[in-house]
Amino acid sequence: MSANFENYRREYTAGGLAAADLRESPIAQFEHWLEQAIKAGLSDPTAMALSTIDNEGRPWQRIVLLKGLSDGGFVFYTNFGSDKAIAMDANPKVSLLFPWNELDRQVIVGGTAKRMSLAESATYFLSRPRESQIAAWASRQSRPIAKRALLEEEVRKLRQKFADGDVPVPDFWGGYRVQPERIEFWQGGEHRLHDRFRYLRDDAAGTWDLSQLQP
Structure with missing residues (x-):
């Protein structure tokens, strides 16, 4: 083609x-x-x-x-x-x-x-939105992942981990x-x-x- x-x-x-x-x-x-x-x-x-x-x-x-x-x-x-x-x-x-x-x-x-x-x-x-801060923690950028659900699960865990305070750099x-x-x-x-x-x-x-x- x-x-x-x-x-x-x-x-x-x-x-x-x-x-x-x-x-x-x-x-x-x-x-x-x-x-x-x-x-x-x-x-x-x-x-x-x-x-x-x-x-x-x-x-x-x-x-x-x-x-x-x-x-x-x-x-x-x-x-x-x-x-x-x-x-x-x-x-x-x-x-x-x-x-x-x-x-x-x-x-x-x-x-x-x-x-x-x-x-x-x-x-x-x-200064970033909280969800963007958590996404930075969750993603090992450019590395392979079996499926998106694993990334979403990592985001969920991090929301719980940082629920009571600021998200560290x-x-x-x-x-x-x-x-x-x-x-x-x-x-x-x-x-x-x-x-x-x-x-x-x-x-x-x-x-x-x-x-x-x-x-």
């Missing part, structure tokens, strides 16, 4: 992007676009595809949610035993993709993932911050003449160099 999608196409008409439109800082530019994505009503504007390379050189992607942003980088949380955490601990070079298709936009971030401090991770964990769970080294902003254009701008970090100068790329 095969399928052919060569004739499936559409024009990108949401608008162009010029250097004059861009902020000096790519973090400020990202915040501006994220705010527009939120105002446009995108269902998951903070969803991003995280790409990693494991210790055998195999790439993998999955969707995670952006939970924090600063000049220091892009923050998300996970189980330290998950496939992504194991891959990042072996090779911290990662990529993030924000696919804002409804706006004919995407943002690609390349950088280095580093574990956040226990205090930072605890602050976020304690698991020592196998926490945050990563992706420190960006390059960030690309892509705006779809008519006739495939897209607009692409890339910021590259100049560590020595502590600044960002901006260049326009051909589509």
Whole structure:
């Protein structure tokens, strides 16, 4: 069985992007676009595809949610035993993709993932809904399970275990911050003449160099 999608196409008409439109800082530019994505009503504007390379050189992607942003980088949380955490601990070079298709936009971030401090991770964990806290304890993320009922039973046991107090922060769970080294902003254009701008970090100068790329 095969399928052919060569004739499936559409024009990108949401608008162009010029250097004059861009902020000096790519973090400020990202915040501006994220705010527009939120105002446009995108269902998951903070969803991003995280790409990693494991210790055998195999790439993998999955969707995670952006939970924090600063000049220091892009923050998300996970189980330290998950496939992504194991891959990042072996090779911290990662990529993030924000696919804002409804706006004919995407943002690609390349950088280095580093574990956040226990205090930072605890602050976020304690702000989560209680059921999400319990789910973090129940799931040994990425590990095989015979059937879903076993996971649901573990959740039930943990609800009972923590019924009389706060849910403690698991020592196998926490945050990563992706420190960006390059960030690309892509705006779809008519006739495939897209607009692409890339910021590259100049560590020595502590600044960002901006260049326009051909589509």
